[in-house]
Amino acid sequence: MKQVDLLYTGKAKSVYRTDEPGIYIMKFRDDITAFDGEKKDTLSGKGRYNAEVSTFFFRYLEENGIRTHYIRSIEPGTIAVRGLEMIPLEVIVRNVAAGSIVRNYPFKEGEPLDPPVIVIDFKSDTHHDPMLNDDLIYALNLATPEELDQIKATALAINDILREYLDARGITLVDFKLEFGRYNGEILVGDEISMDSMRLWDKETGASLDKDVYRFNKGDVMETYAGVAKRILSPPGESV
Ligand SMILES: Nc1ncnc2c1ncn2[C@@H]1O[C@H](COP(=O)(O)OP(=O)(O)O)[C@@H](O)[C@H]1O
Numbered sequence: 001m002k003q004v005d006l007l008y009t010g011k012a013k014s015v016y017r018t019d020e021p022g023i024y025i026m027k028f029r030d031d032i033t034a035f036d037g038e039k040k041d042t043l044s045g046k047g048r049y050n051a052e053v054s055t056f057f058f059r060y061l062e063e064n065g066i067r068t069h070y071i072r073s074i075e076p077g078t079i080a081v082r083g084l085e086m087i088p089l090e091v092i093v094r095n096v097a098a099g100s101i102v103r104n105y106p107f108k109e110g111e112p113l114d115p116p117v118i119v120i121d122f123k124s125d126t127h128h129d130p131m132l133n134d135d136l137i138y139a140l141n142l143a144t145p146e147e148l149d150q151i152k153a154t155a156l157a158i159n160d161i162l163r164e165y166l167d168a169r170g171i172t173l174v175d176f177k178l179e180f181g182r183y184n185g186e187i188l189v190g191d192e193i194s195m196d197s198m199r200l201w202d203k204e205t206g207a208s209l210d211k212d213v214y215r216f217n218k219g220d221v222m223e224t225y226a227g228v229a230k231r232i233l234s235p236p237g238e239s240v
């Protein structure tokens with residue numbers, strides 16, 4: 001399989017067409033951004049850790065019956081994926097109140113959300129990712145009711161799988177963001193599941209193990225990403 005032309009380049013990844021129809025190559029770059037692109041940096045090695053963790057979780061989800069875009073790894077930081085018609089939704093599942101939900105609503109940071117809360121934002125840089133509701137999603141023709149039901153059910157199923165996996169490694173899955181796309185009439189999980197897209201707290205210390213370390217200058221971002229990648233890729237009880 002050969003990489004052909006650059007299809008698009010986002011804030012953290014670049015997507016290329018290949019000479020095989022329907023298969024794209026996704027490169028996780030070392031660029032990191034926060035606050036709607038206002039804070040930007042390049043951190044050598046970040047892309048590889050995010051690709052490694054995403055690859056691991058996509059495989060783990062497939063083993064657990066969830067269909068994803070992941071096909072195979074090509075080299076560190078680069079994976080082959082099914083080319084999806086992306087649905088411009090950021091599907092966020094929240095188990096614990098943190099981040100924007102605490103800023104915008106009367107939740108206390110660290111308050112458990114049980115059952116988990118799904119928040120769906122419009123993935124649109126020009127509109128600054130406003131929160132949607134079901135009616136807006138239908139009015140904007142972003143997804144059908146059947147698709148939205150499936151997206152929500154899949155997001156909750158993924159939450160159960162990831163939460164249990166991370167909990168066994170001493171990590172609380174506070175919240176995470178998914179993106180979905182259409183592929184031959186199916187809805188697949190796309191994009192990434194990484195330290196850039198999850199909010200993770202150490203169960204013992206409460207320390208941030210994710211992009212919040214970058215957002216709020218809480219410590220060494222690369223050391224954090226390397227450590228959490230190691231914990232995620234290790235059996236429970238090791239390297240905690
Ligand atoms: N399997 C896929 N097929 C096509 N596009 C994808 C796939 N997975 C993710 N994408 C899109 O590729 C882009 C990934 O790059 P990223 O740097 O995260 O972009 P953004 O700045 O838009 O979040 C996103 O727009 C994402 O929606």
Ligand SMILES: [Mg+2]
Nearest residue numbers: 010011012191
């Ligand atoms: Mg992105």
